[in-house]
Amino acid sequence: MSARVEGFDFDGYLASRRSWVEEALERLCSSRPKRVPSRLWSAMVYSLTAGGKRLRPVLCLMAAEAFGLEGQRVMPLALAFEMIHTASLIHDDLPCMDDDDLRRGKPTNHVVFGEAMALLAGDALLALAFESAIEGLMANHFSGELISLAVMSLAKATGPSGICGGQSMDMGFEDMGQLGPDRRVMEVARSKTGVLIASSLEGGAIMAGADEDALSNVRGYGMALGKAFQVADDILDVTGKVEEIGKSVGKDQAQGKVTFVAVHGLQGAREILEETSGEAKEWAAKLPRPDMFCAMVDKLMRRTS
Numbered sequence: 001m002s003a004r005v006e007g008f009d010f011d012g013y014l015a016s017r018r019s020w021v022e023e024a025l026e027r028l029c030s031s032r033p034k035r036v037p038s039r040l041w042s043a044m045v046y047s048l049t050a051g052g053k054r055l056r057p058v059l060c061l062m063a064a065e066a067f068g069l070e071g072q073r074v075m076p077l078a079l080a081f082e083m084i085h086t087a088s089l090i091h092d093d094l095p096c097m098d099d100d101d102l103r104r105g106k107p108t109n110h111v112v113f114g115e116a117m118a119l120l121a122g123d124a125l126l127a128l129a130f131e132s133a134i135e136g137l138m139a140n141h142f143s144g145e146l147i148s149l150a151v152m153s154l155a156k157a158t159g160p161s162g163i164c165g166g167q168s169m170d171m172g173f174e175d176m177g178q179l180g181p182d183r184r185v186m187e188v189a190r191s192k193t194g195v196l197i198a199s200s201l202e203g204g205a206i207m208a209g210a211d212e213d214a215l216s217n218v219r220g221y222g223m224a225l226g227k228a229f230q231v232a233d234d235i236l237d238v239t240g241k242v243e244e245i246g247k248s249v250g251k252d253q254a255q256g257k258v259t260f261v262a263v264h265g266l267q268g269a270r271e272i273l274e275e276t277s278g279e280a281k282e283w284a285a286k287l288p289r290p291d292m293f294c295a296m297v298d299k300l301m302r303r304t305s
Contacts, residue, residue, distance in 0.1 A: 010295035017061050017071065021054045021082065024075050028132070036124075043113040043121035044128070047086050050104040053303075055229075056081035056200040062296070063204030063218060066289040074207045076136020077150055081200045083129035084154065088163050088196075090122035097171065102242070126158065142207060150203040157199035166192025170257065181263045188258065189230035190223065197229060198222025214287075221283035221293060228276040229300055234259040235269050236303075277301050 029049055032041045057078035061071040093100040093108040094115060101111050110118035130151060137147045156162055168174055169188045179187065201222040205215055238261050260269040277297050284293035 008291055008295070010292060010299070013292070014058065014296075014299070017058045018054050020061065020072065020075070021057045021078060024079055025049060025082070028079065039113070039117065040120055040124060043109060043117050044125055046112060047090050047103075047109050047121065048083065048125065050106050052086075052104050054082060055300075056085050056197060059197065059200045059222075059225075059296070060204040062292060063201040064208045065204075066287060066292065067205050067208035067210045067214070068288075069204075069208035073140050073142075074137070074204055076140070077133050077154075077203050077207060078200075079136075080129040080133035080154060081196065081203070083125045083132075084158050084163075085196065087122040087125035087129070088167070090118050090125070092167065094118060097167070130154070137207070146207055146209070150206045153199045153202050153206065157196040161191070162195040162199075163192055166190070166195070181258060185258050185260055185263050186227070189227050189260075193230040193233075194223045194226025197226035201225075217283060217286040221280055221287060224276055224280035224283055225297060225300070228273060228280055228297065231260045231269055231273045231276060232300060232303060234261045235266065235273065237261070238266060273301060 025048060029045045032038060057075075060074060060078040060081055064074045065071045089103060090109045092098050093103055094110055096115075101108050103109075108118075109121055113121065133151060133154070134147060137150070138144075158164065166188055169184070170192055198219050199222070201218050202215055205218045210218065237259065260272055264272060277300075280297045281294050284290045284297065287293050
């Protein structure tokens with residue numbers, strides 16, 4: 001089903017911005033930087049160019065454009081979000097974590113390059129994300145204040161209160177016995193998925209000069225969208241097909257993970273998806289170009305990969 005909202009071709013817009021991201025990644029990966037070892041670079045490029053939805057960089061561009069900034073100007077920041085996300089996937093797939101051998105329809109990084117190199121490739125992408133974002137935004141003549149705010153948001157989303165903390169909880173390393181199963185699964189979704197998605201939107205809006213009230217609405221939308229995304233992901237782990245989603249299915253259940261489906265059942269998870277999607281649309285109504293942000297919610301609800 002094509003997404004058209006009052007004459008706005010969201011599918012066309014989304015394809016265009018994904019193309020921008022792919023072209024920028026291709027330029028970034030086309031030449032190995034000086035002093036970067038060749039096999040390490042190959043491991044980094046392997047996962048970074050393995051495909052995917054490019055959701056986080058596209059959201060960064062969307063937010064910047066919604067608040068009146070030309071999207072290409074924030075591309076260095078948008079790519080940083082994709083590097084962080086890719087690094088987290090490399091690490092998540094390691095045998096000591098989720099132990100997956102398939103990602104985006106290809107063998108995972110450690111299967112191809114070995115565990116030690118995969119660990120280094122993920123670490124290197126984390127560092128490169130910050131280096132390239134700051135360097136690129138400075139070259140595009142943004143103020144140091146805006147760059148600092150956007151990069152700080154990215155750092156918080158990456159660290160112990162973001163995806164690292166979320167993975168620690170997801171792995172069962174944290175004592176969360178004081179929380180009921182529904183609160184636990186919600187907190188994991190917030191930290192592991194929602195925070196980085198919200199930060200990608202916030203970063204684009206920050207660079208466009210959005211004020212604090214607007215940023216609060218952007219964060220609200222991002223957190224709701226991230227929660228809906230995670231619920232949909234949990235549903236796909238049960239109902240999806242390997243050839244469509246590009247990764248192993250049924251792993252969460254096999255590993256005893258606390259997911260929305262495990263806690264609420266498949267139908268319950270679908271009801272939560274409807275609820276969280278509605279919440280995201282309520283936040284979208286407070287943003288410029290609500291049609292565009294609502295269309296993104298609908299797109300993620302319908303996804304099969």
